[in-house]
Amino acid sequence: MKYPDRMGHFGDYGGRYISETLMPAIIELEEFYKKIREDKDFKKEFNYYLKNYVGRPSPLYYAERLSDVYKSEIYLKREDLNHTGAHKINNTIGQALLAVKMGKKRIIAETGAGQHGVATATVCALFDLECEIFMGKKDVERQKQNVFRMELLGAKVNPVESGSQTLKDAMNEALRDWITNVRTTYYMIGTVAGPHPYPQIVRDFQSVIGKEVLKQIKKLPDIMIACIGGGSNAIGLFYPFLKYDKVKMYGVEAGGFGIQTGLHAASISGGKPGVLHGNKTYLLQDEFGRITEAHSIAAGLDYPGVGPEHSYFADKKRIIFDSVTDLEAVSAFQMLCKLEGIIPALESAHAIAYLEKIKKEIKGKSVIINLSGRGDKDMHTVSDYLLDI
Amino acid sequence: MNKIDTVFNKLRLANRTAFIPFISIGDPDIKTSLEIAKTLINNGADMIELGFPFSDPMADGKVIQKSYERALKNTISMQDAFDFIKRLKAYRDIPVIFFTYYNPVFVLGSKFAGGAYNAGVDGVLIVDLPPEESGEFTNYIKKRDIYQIFLLAPTTNTPRIKYVLSYAKGFVYYVSVTGVTGARGTLPMSIRSEVEEIKKISQIPVGIGFGISSKEQVKEISKYADAVIIGSKIIQFIENNINDKSKILKEIAEFSSNIKSSLS
Numbered sequence: 001m002k003y004p005d006r007m008g009h010f011g012d013y014g015g016r017y018i019s020e021t022l023m024p025a026i027i028e029l030e031e032f033y034k035k036i037r038e039d040k041d042f043k044k045e046f047n048y049y050l051k052n053y054v055g056r057p058s059p060l061y062y063a064e065r066l067s068d069v070y071k072s073e074i075y076l077k078r079e080d081l082n083h084t085g086a087h088k089i090n091n092t093i094g095q096a097l098l099a100v101k102m103g104k105k106r107i108i109a110e111t112g113a114g115q116h117g118v119a120t121a122t123v124c125a126l127f128d129l130e131c132e133i134f135m136g137k138k139d140v141e142r143q144k145q146n147v148f149r150m151e152l153l154g155a156k157v158n159p160v161e162s163g164s165q166t167l168k169d170a171m172n173e174a175l176r177d178w179i180t181n182v183r184t185t186y187y188m189i190g191t192v193a194g195p196h197p198y199p200q201i202v203r204d205f206q207s208v209i210g211k212e213v214l215k216q217i218k219k220l221p222d223i224m225i226a227c228i229g230g231g232s233n234a235i236g237l238f239y240p241f242l243k244y245d246k247v248k249m250y251g252v253e254a255g256g257f258g259i260q261t262g263l264h265a266a267s268i269s270g271g272k273p274g275v276l277h278g279n280k281t282y283l284l285q286d287e288f289g290r291i292t293e294a295h296s297i298a299a300g301l302d303y304p305g306v307g308p309e310h311s312y313f314a315d316k317k318r319i320i321f322d323s324v325t326d327l328e329a330v331s332a333f334q335m336l337c338k339l340e341g342i343i344p345a346l347e348s349a350h351a352i353a354y355l356e357k358i359k360k361e362i363k364g365k366s367v368i369i370n371l372s373g374r375g376d377k378d379m380h381t382v383s384d385y386l387l388d389i
Numbered sequence: 390m391n392k393i394d395t396v397f398n399k400l401r402l403a404n405r406t407a408f409i410p411f412i413s414i415g416d417p418d419i420k421t422s423l424e425i426a427k428t429l430i431n432n433g434a435d436m437i438e439l440g441f442p443f444s445d446p447m448a449d450g451k452v453i454q455k456s457y458e459r460a461l462k463n464t465i466s467m468q469d470a471f472d473f474i475k476r477l478k479a480y481r482d483i484p485v486i487f488f489t490y491y492n493p494v495f496v497l498g499s500k501f502a503g504g505a506y507n508a509g510v511d512g513v514l515i516v517d518l519p520p521e522e523s524g525e526f527t528n529y530i531k532k533r534d535i536y537q538i539f540l541l542a543p544t545t546n547t548p549r550i551k552y553v554l555s556y557a558k559g560f561v562y563y564v565s566v567t568g569v570t571g572a573r574g575t576l577p578m579s580i581r582s583e584v585e586e587i588k589k590i591s592q593i594p595v596g597i598g599f600g601i602s603s604k605e606q607v608k609e610i611s612k613y614a615d616a617v618i619i620g621s622k623i624i625q626f627i628e629n630n631i632n633d634k635s636k637i638l639k640e641i642a643e644f645s646s647n648i649k650s651s652l653s
Binding site for chain 2: 007015016017018019020021022023024025027162163168169172175176179180181182183272273274275276277278280283285287288289290291292
């Protein structure tokens with residue numbers, strides 16, 4: 001059975017839990033996307049920009065010194081080398097082309113750390129689209145550089161002062177804007193979450209990661225590892241490999257100060273199923289079903305939910321979900337800098353950190369890790385963190 | 390018979406439009422919000438819509454967002470909300486429409502239906518649960534005399550209006566503006582024709598909400614609608630007079646009786 005089903009469900013998860021005002025727009029998007037998904041010209045255009053603008057294919061790099069440490073064969077999928085520095089651009093190129101074809105001239109998006117915001121602002125400049133980004137006030141303050149980047153690219157950044165003033169509230173505000181301007185506006189969601197068809201659209205565009213890996217390898221890997229916030233880089237790498245049962249997959253969530261402290265962003269490892277932002281999925285919430293704040297040193301993982309497809313594969317145990325703490329992620333961050341001369345994004349450092357947790361298991365095995373982004377944006381965060389220890 | 394039907398039948402005979410005010414349970418606190426609800430009943434409310442405060446009210450504008458934030462300072466459980474409704478119903482048994490986002494209901498599952506029914510809830514409006522996803526909830530409330538109230542919006546096209554109406558019970562809630570909740574000075578001209586289109590398809594009463602704030606708007610809308618729903622404008626009186634409870638009650642009483650007298 002192929003997922004999602006006709007109504008956008010991944011087993012018990014996914015769907016479209018949105019207000020009536022948005023339903024017609026979501027149905028319009030679904031129908032439009034269904035047509036264009038198999039369209040040759042659309043694919044050609046998408047691939048053109050991925051190659052010439054983003055710089056794809058990204059290398060699959062054999063990390064020799066890292067492999068020596070773990071006595072295994074470790075490959076890094078270098079999404080950090082993409083234009084704008086992360087995998088996020090794969091999705092925004094695709095959705096921008098979709099928006100242009102739908103005749104929408106105004107784009108809105110939510111962002112946490114600012115990576116999706118920057119990727120959105122970038123494609124809006126490229127395709128001459130009006131761009132407004134919603135970003136929690138707290139994130140605006142801690143990610144000043146990305147705010148400046150978005151503004152340079154011509155986007156308007158709206159600080160969101162409601163709720164916890166972070167990513168989930170930015171998404172609430174983007175949805176409110178969309179409810180108000182739905183006739184003219186395209187909502188560019190940055191991860192494999194939200195109402196159907198978004199989880200499918202974002203997965204399709206991000207799957208370029210795994211498809212390239214399939215061409216780059218000589219034999220199937222034993223293990224794949226990716227970090228999980230909403231889960232777009234992970235599903236992008238995993239999706240083309242799901243049919244190969246012998247490939248083991250690990251999704252690494254942000255453990256923050258540790259799951260037991262309650263201060264984390266691990267929706268699957270430390271949350272339970274619920275409904276938020278248009279889909280049913282694992283969420284961080286209190287006993288009354290109110291959404292609680294997430295915590296992670298990696299702002300891009302700092303979200304109290306996860307894509308519904310991940311929830312589905314978590315229950316099925318096809319993907320194994322676990323977490324690493326802020327401290328473990330920062331140690332891995334330092335290790336990769338010194339061993340390979342690669343400064344990873346703190347998000348991606350979570351995936352690297354997981355090697356330590358399964359070091360017995362990976363001995364003699366081949367491992368592919370999605371290095372989803374580069375760490376230039378994290379210099380302040382890491383130096384502050386190291387000073388505090 | 391569900392009390393929502395009883396009230397609409399009665400009003401229809403008298404050729405009158407229902408007044409349905411909306412407030413959040415627990416804003417600014419449980420005790421005061423119960424007094425506000427009683428004040429609304431004493432000043433003309435035919436039914437009342439009660440909001441269960443949620444952390445992420447995606448379909449709501451600033452006024453209701455702040456209302457929920459005030460209420461959430463005193464963590465309000467679903468049981469607190471049911472107790473509130475029970476007390477209100479003991480005071481006066483008018484139809485109660487429980488407004489919520491889906492997650493707080495989903496985490497309780499079928500326990501929600503039992504609690505809501507015992508408290509006296511007549512209708513439940515779940516703003517992020519369109520008919521497509523309502524099967525699970527329908528299952529929760531089956532065998533209970535509780536209606537799920539559905540919404541129509543200016544963006545809903547005719548085939549979809551028919552589809553949504555096939556699920557509708559009690560009344561259908563027509564969202565008058567393309568946007569979130571919140572008082573607006575002007576409302577779209579197209580409301581009347583939209584409502585007339587709905588009425589061509591179904592006999593079900595049509596309530597109009599979102600954006601309504603003045604006597605003049607109410608007077609106009611009552612010419613063709615079966616109910617007017619007003620939330621943000623009423624809650625604004627709480628926000629404006631947060632430290633003066635008697636003023637909150639006085640202004641809400643005045644406003645409601647004014648609205649009531651403009652309804653035909």
